Amino acid sequence: MKTYWTEVKEEIKDIRSLTGAALMTTLDVILDFFRIAISNLMEISFSFLAVAMAGMMYGPVVGGIVGGVGDIIEFIIRPTGPFFPGFTLNKILMGVIYGLFLYKKEITWKRIALAVLVENFLSTIVLTPIWLNILYGTALFTIPRIIKMVLLYPVNVCLLCILCRLMKTVVLGKKHMGA
Numbered sequence: 001m002k003t004y005w006t007e008v009k010e011e012i013k014d015i016r017s018l019t020g021a022a023l024m025t026t027l028d029v030i031l032d033f034f035r036i037a038i039s040n041l042m043e044i045s046f047s048f049l050a051v052a053m054a055g056m057m058y059g060p061v062v063g064g065i066v067g068g069v070g071d072i073i074e075f076i077i078r079p080t081g082p083f084f085p086g087f088t089l090n091k092i093l094m095g096v097i098y099g100l101f102l103y104k105k106e107i108t109w110k111r112i113a114l115a116v117l118v119e120n121f122l123s124t125i126v127l128t129p130i131w132l133n134i135l136y137g138t139a140l141f142t143i144p145r146i147i148k149m150v151l152l153y154p155v156n157v158c159l160l161c162i163l164c165r166l167m168k169t170v171v172l173g174k175k176h177m178g179a
Contacts, residue, residue, distance in 0.1 A: 004104065008059040017058045021066050024054035028070035029077065037080075042144060044152065047074075048119075051091065052098040052160055053167060056107070060099025067091035086131035090123045097122070107164045113157045120156070124149045 002010075011017045028050035035045040051070065055063025071091040075083050101115035124145055132138045 007104065008061055008099075011058045011062050012065075017062060021054055021058055021062050024050045024057075024066050025070045025073070027053075028066065029073050032070070032074045033078065038144075038148070042148060043080075044148070046159065048094060048156065049159060049163055051095045052102070052115075053163065055095045055097070055099030056102035056164060056167070058099070059103040060096040063095030063099035063103075064092040065095070067093075067095035082135065084131055084135055086127065086134070090127050090131075093122060093127075094119050102164065107168055109157070109161050112160050112164060116153065116156050116160060120149050120153060 028047045031047035031050055032045055035043050035047070037043045047070070051063060051067040054066035058066075068088050068091055071088045097119045098115055101111055101118070105111060129138070129140045129142065129145065133140050
């Protein structure tokens with residue numbers, strides 16, 4: 001019987017996984033075009049859905065690659081400031097976190113809610129303020145970021161639940177998803 005990490009490692013070598021990862025990267029870039037800028041330093045984007053799907057379907061390694069490659073392509077196509085590797089790290093961690101929580105696991109709303117909470121907290125509350133402070137000297141703690149996270153959290157959880165259930169039943173079948 002293969003171990004979890006053996007399967008994760010094999011996903012990077014499977015041509016179907018690589019093709020799916022390329023499609024998820026493309027979807028990530030396309031969804032990023034519909035980003036909503038709230039201010040110079042804050043925006044709303046639903047491109048996380050593509051990265052989360054990559055993590056769920058192909059594991060944390062491929063999910064992280066999709067996030068990182070997608071972020072770099074997004075910057076090349078539509079730069080919104082100077083390139084900063086910290087934001088690329090955020091997207092890599094996003095794919096890794098969703099992969100760790102969702103790959104080969106039973107998809108429940110609690111698991112999705114926890115994955116979204118961990119990813120949002122780490123990205124929105126911890127890392128992004130550090131990157132913005134390094135780049136622009138902004139405050140490390142801001143109430144608008146907390147408000148954004150609180151308001152978007154249920155929306156992100158609902159969207160990801162719907163998408164995961166759809167992927168589980170329509171595309172992948174219950175066998176591949178661990179249910």
